[in-house]
Structures are given as C-alpha cells and as structure tokens.
Amino acid sequence: MIDHALSSDIYTIxxxxxxxxxxxxxxxxxxxxKCGPxxxxxxxxxxxxxxxVPCHRVVHEDGTLAPAFAFGGxxxxxxxxxxxxxLFRGARVHMQKSRWKTSFS
Structure with a gap:
C-alpha cells in the first residue's frame, strides 16, 4: 500500500x-x-x-551510489x-564535503 502523504513528504525533502x-x-x-531508509x-x-524530484541526490550512508538507480543506473x-x-572520493561521494548540512548534521 502506498502512503501518498509520506511519499509527498519524502519528495518535498x-x-x-x-x-x-x-x-x-x-x-x-x-x-x-516517519520512516526508515x-x-x-x-x-x-x-x-x-x-x-x-532530484532522486539522484540521495545516496547510501557511506557515499556509494544506488546500483539500481531507477532513472538510468x-x-x-x-x-x-x-x-x-x-565531490567524489574514488567511486563514492565524498560525504564529508558533499552532504547537505541540515539541522540534524
């Protein structure tokens, strides 16, 4: 079942x-x-x-990319x-330099 309110919140973030x-x-x-990763x-x-909705800007915690990225790999x-x-460090996003600083960081 799709929670449209949650989906909308995630897309907004x-x-x-x-x-x-x-x-x-x-x-x-x-x-x-409201949910987990x-x-x-x-x-x-x-x-x-x-x-x-720029989904490509969401990566794994360690900076690895999504192997099955839905829009082209x-x-x-x-x-x-x-x-x-x-910025990348090898094949991974350099999280210390590229992570968006938000209130939880």
Missing amino acids: VSSIPKGHVLSYADVARLSG RQVGRILHHNPDNSK EDTQRRKLKHEGV
Missing part, C-alpha cells in the same frame, strides 16, 4: 536538496521522522517525475552528481 549536495537515505528518513528508497524508486547518477559539482 528531496526536492529541497541543493545542487552540489547529497543526503543519504537515512538522512531523508530522519528528516521525515529502505522505505525512502522504495518511494524514490517510484518517483513519478524525476525532473522535479549508477553511471547516470554519477554523471548527474558530478555535473552538479558533487
């Missing part, structure tokens, strides 16, 4: 992540206060409008993030 920054699935879950991933995987996600100025 993700839409607020500025270019050049990322949050982890766990970060988004903490900001929502896996549920965030499921919701983002079913995002109806990738042009408005890991290479597409990496390319989009690099284009926006997100």
